[in-house]
Amino acid sequence: MEAAYKQYYKQGLAIIGVDVTQDQEPTARAFVKKDKLTFPVGHDTSGEIISLYAVQAVPTIILVDKTGKLVERHVGELTKPELRQRMDALLK
């Protein structure tokens, strides 16, 4: 994800990381630090976003296009090529 972010940032990619762990903020912070994540990452403390997007498993990846429309909902990891393919198609 971090690599994709660096590669596509200039073309208009934004990544928002939502940590769904309810009560382990220190772990999450350490994780962000360790992996040197540069995209915005936050904590869904109230669980509001989780229920808004009906997230039932992690990771869940949601793609929102430039007009704010939800274009894909993916449950599970995306491999680098899978991610690239989507970025290339949606950033055209």
Add this chain to the structure above:
Amino acid sequence: MQDVQTVVDKLFLIVSIVGTLFVLTEMVLRYFRKSICSAVGCKLVARYARFGDISILLIGFVTFSLLIACTIMSSYFNKTAFGEYVNLILIVSLACEGYFAGFQAFRVHKPCMFCLTVFAFIVTLSLLRLLQGEREIIAGFAAMAGVFSLCYLILPVESTVRIEGHPAVPAVGQPAPEFDLTLFSGQKVALKDFLGKLVVIIFWSSG
């Protein structure tokens, strides 16, 4: 009366054979990546089947073949026993057809001509069976109506309809639900801040 029964018996066998050939033709055509049906529905249905549409075709082929076998057997050997098998196969087929019809009508919203033809074959065979005085086939029609109605009644998981107490899954193609998020840096972001960009929202757990 005896003559009418003989005609119905023969008709039943003929329709079963035509049905088998019909499914067989489609199987051969599918092998060459062609199809009897040119409607979008068929291609859609193929995509929804776990092992591709060949699995469904095989089931159809076996069903029709069994019908032929049991019909022939019942006229040569034990009429009652094999007649029961024919009824059983038809009742199960009618219930399954109820699902196929419901799936096309309420899920993919597109008809598949091939499936509908098979549907017609099964219904015709069942009606012929009724004409032969096999009343239990009515159970098959009842099951078909039941399964078909359930397809209408039960909403797909992706449905956006909110049921009390259960969060609805936001639909693909609809505006993504707006939210605010406080980042670890303390900064606040909202989804609308990212309009004009491709946004990837990742939900994960660090714990």
